[in-house]
Amino acid sequence: MARIELDNVSLTFTVRKQGRVSLKEFLVRGLFRPSVNPHIQVEALKDVSLRMGVGERLGVLGHNGAGKSTLLKVLAGIYPPTRGKRFVEGRISSLFDIALGFEPEATGWENIAYRGYLQGETPVSIQTKKQPIAEFSELGDFLNMPVRYYSAGMIVRLAFSIATAIKPEILLVDEVLSVGDMAFQHKARQRIHEMIGKAQLIVVVSHDLGSLAKLCSQAVWMDHGRIRQMGPVQQIIDAYTASVQKPPAPAPVKAA
Amino acid sequence: MVTYAQDIWRCRYFWMSLVKMDLQNRYRRSVLGIGWSLLNPIAMTTVMCIVFVKVFGQDLREFAPSLMAGLAIWTYVVTSMLNGCQCFFIGEQYIRQYPAPLAIYPLRTALGGTIHFGLALLVVFALAVYAHATAPLPVDVEGPMTEMDELAVNAHATAPAPAVTDAVRAARAKAALFHAGVPGPAALLSLIPAIVLLFLFGWSVALLAGFANVIFKDTQHLAEVGLQIVFYASPIIVPKEVFVKNGLTWILTCNPVVAFLDMIRIPLLEGHVPHPMVFAKAMVTVGILMLASGLMLLRQQKRLIFYL
Numbered sequence: 050m051a052r053i054e055l056d057n058v059s060l061t062f063t064v065r066k067q068g069r070v071s072l073k074e075f076l077v078r079g080l081f082r083p084s085v086n087p088h089i090q091v092e093a094l095k096d097v098s099l100r101m102g103v104g105e106r107l108g109v110l111g112h113n114g115a116g117k118s119t120l121l122k123v124l125a126g127i128y129p130p131t132r133g134k135r136f137v138e139g140r141i142s143s144l145f146d147i148a149l150g151f152e153p154e155a156t157g158w159e160n161i162a163y164r165g166y167l168q169g170e171t172p173v174s175i176q177t178k179k180q181p182i183a184e185f186s187e188l189g190d191f192l193n194m195p196v197r198y199y200s201a202g203m204i205v206r207l208a209f210s211i212a213t214a215i216k217p218e219i220l221l222v223d224e225v226l227s228v229g230d231m232a233f234q235h236k237a238r239q240r241i242h243e244m245i246g247k248a249q250l251i252v253v254v255s256h257d258l259g260s261l262a263k264l265c266s267q268a269v270w271m272d273h274g275r276i277r278q279m280g281p282v283q284q285i286i287d288a289y290t291a292s293v294q295k296p297p298a299p300a301p302v303k304a305a
Numbered sequence: 306m307v308t309y310a311q312d313i314w315r316c317r318y319f320w321m322s323l324v325k326m327d328l329q330n331r332y333r334r335s336v337l338g339i340g341w342s343l344l345n346p347i348a349m350t351t352v353m354c355i356v357f358v359k360v361f362g363q364d365l366r367e368f369a370p371s372l373m374a375g376l377a378i379w380t381y382v383v384t385s386m387l388n389g390c391q392c393f394f395i396g397e398q399y400i401r402q403y404p405a406p407l408a409i410y411p412l413r414t415a416l417g418g419t420i421h422f423g424l425a426l427l428v429v430f431a432l433a434v435y436a437h438a439t440a441p442l443p444v445d446v447e448g449p450m451t452e453m454d455e456l457a458v459n460a461h462a463t464a465p466a467p468a469v470t471d472a473v474r475a476a477r478a479k480a481a482l483f484h485a486g487v488p489g490p491a492a493l494l495s496l497i498p499a500i501v502l503l504f505l506f507g508w509s510v511a512l513l514a515g516f517a518n519v520i521f522k523d524t525q526h527l528a529e530v531g532l533q534i535v536f537y538a539s540p541i542i543v544p545k546e547v548f549v550k551n552g553l554t555w556i557l558t559c560n561p562v563v564a565f566l567d568m569i570r571i572p573l574l575e576g577h578v579p580h581p582m583v584f585a586k587a588m589v590t591v592g593i594l595m596l597a598s599g600l601m602l603l604r605q606q607k608r609l610i611f612y613l
Contacts, residue, residue: 062611072521126404129607149398154330163326166319167403 051139051218051249053101053124058133060094060123089302093119095274096133101250108261108282109254110289111271114299117254120271121145121221124252139249142168142217144209157192157199157207158183164211178214185236186210206233213240220248224255258286273300306599312406320409323396324416346376346425353542367574368544370433374570375541377425381418381507382562383532388414389511390518390525397613407606408598411511419504426496426569433488433573492572495579499568502587506565509594516601519612539563561590 065088093116101107109117122128123135125143150167151160161182165175183192186206196204222241238260245251245264255261261268261282268285270278278285313320350373357372358365389411393400396410518524539562540548548557557563564586571579 070521071523072527073523075521127401128610143402145402150402152326152330155326159326163319163322166316166322167399169316171318 054136055099056134058097058130061131062091064089103249106265107252108265108268115271116274117271121223139218141219143221144212145223151196153197182210182214217248220251222253323413327417366436374429381422384418385507385510386514386528389514392515393519414511415508488576495572505591509598512598
């Protein structure tokens with residue numbers, strides 16, 4: 050049974066102004082108080098609580114930098130919460146940044162296998178899926194070429210085809226609904242609908258409010274790391290649209 | 306710990322495919338293919354043999370396989386540490402998308418290195434068998450002095466030795482031992498636990514180096530310098546006798562790499578199973594490193610992504 054529970058989850062990133070620290074600087078810092086590379090605390094999520102069960106479809110919307118993608122990554126288990134508890138039950142399939150994770154020197158066919166293994170497939174199961182994935186991507190003979198020769202749109206087609214060829218229990222989607230050319234967009238939307246039909250639980254982040262309204266039953270409005278409002282999808286969309294007359298400024302960050 | 310190992314096993318197809326891909330990438334567009342990876346130790350051995358045999362008078366037949374085995378092991382240690390420093394950066398795109406157990410990234414490095422090491426070891430084995438097969442016939446240790454004996458003694462002595470017969474006896478005994486030393490089945494079987502221990506050593510080193518390099522970005526440079534120091538403190542190009550003769554035995558006892566060098570060299574070059582103490586020393590080293598890796602994973606695994 051798929052289940053998501055976030056209890057007062059907060060996530061704070063500690064970022065340094067100048068990239069990563071060297072051992073020399075770490076040792077010297079103990080001797081001389083003011084550092085040339087101070088911390089910056091970024092509170093990406095503040096006291097987020099969420100409970101979802103089987104059959105629920107949640108949309109996440111909000112301004113840029115509100116914490117929508119971070120929320121999805123916390124749900125996927127990539128970022129551990131700084132405070133609060135995360136409990137997710139069920140096999141998670143995520144569609145983030147789908148052009149990441151390609152090996153440029155390998156051919157399209159080989160990348161289908163690699164991405165498949167990343168998603169938990171076995172060599173046997175990926176064999177049966179290779180042909181349907183290839184047909185959905187419509188890349189034909191290009192699949193025999195190394196991926197580094199593909200155009201951006203071709204990569205996205207391939208990534209999308211691979212990522213959606215799985216049977217998800219919990220599906221997390223991060224702004225991949227706007228992909229490829231128009232013909233492919235239509236196909237992609239249908240595919241997402243199919244996946245959503247098969248998944249037990251989905252969370253979708255998107256700026257395309259029309260798609261959200263069609264796909265989701267509930268929605269959550271993220272604002273500067275907090276949940277500003279949660280409820281039926283159309284109600285939240287209306288509230289968000291109304292507020293967008295005055296776009297909010299990015300949240301100030303505290304320097305140490 | 307057990308569930309962690311299960312998690313690693315569960316995503317085995319993923320990291321196995323990464324290892325395969327690393328190997329393919331390396332040789333994808335090259336003519337010799339995997340031969341290139343052997344060229345380095347072969348070339349190094351050739352050059353060093355020319356220097357050490359002509360200039361310092363070492364016995365080529367003993368020295369070449371020993372040197373090549375030492376270089377193969379050393380290359381493995383170096384690549385484990387230096388590629389290990391980079392392993393989390395190379396795998397960054399996967400880490401950001403998919404919460405796999407982090408140990409699979411240094412595992413990828415260590416497995417790739419072990420495969421290359423295995424290939425180099427085959428060449429060393431071939432070289433050792435050739436050296437044994439073409440060695441001069443077994444000598445009579447107690448026989449009369451000959452011109453060859455004088456040359457053998459003078460090549461090894463730093464000063465005229467008064468006890469000539471003892472030195473001759475020792476040189477002849479060594480030659481006899483070498484000739485008798487074609488590796489038998491027991492010796493070859495003992496290589497299997499040796500390679501497993503070497504692999505675990507490389508995995509732990511890669512993991513620790515990877516974490517250290519992500520947290521402190523200059524770890525790789527420090528590692529490069531440190532490795533140079535350890536190279537000269539190990540009996541790779543310099544035979545063990547030189548350390549002992551100059552009163553530097555303590556370096557040999559403290560240096561963890563010595564046990565691994567012995568574990569591989571003794572079966573291949575002297576043809577018998579190494580003393581259990583050698584294995585014990587290697588196991589203790591591996592045990593300590595794996596414990597350190599386990600602690601590092603426990604404490605820092607979840608936080609690594611914040612450092613990337």
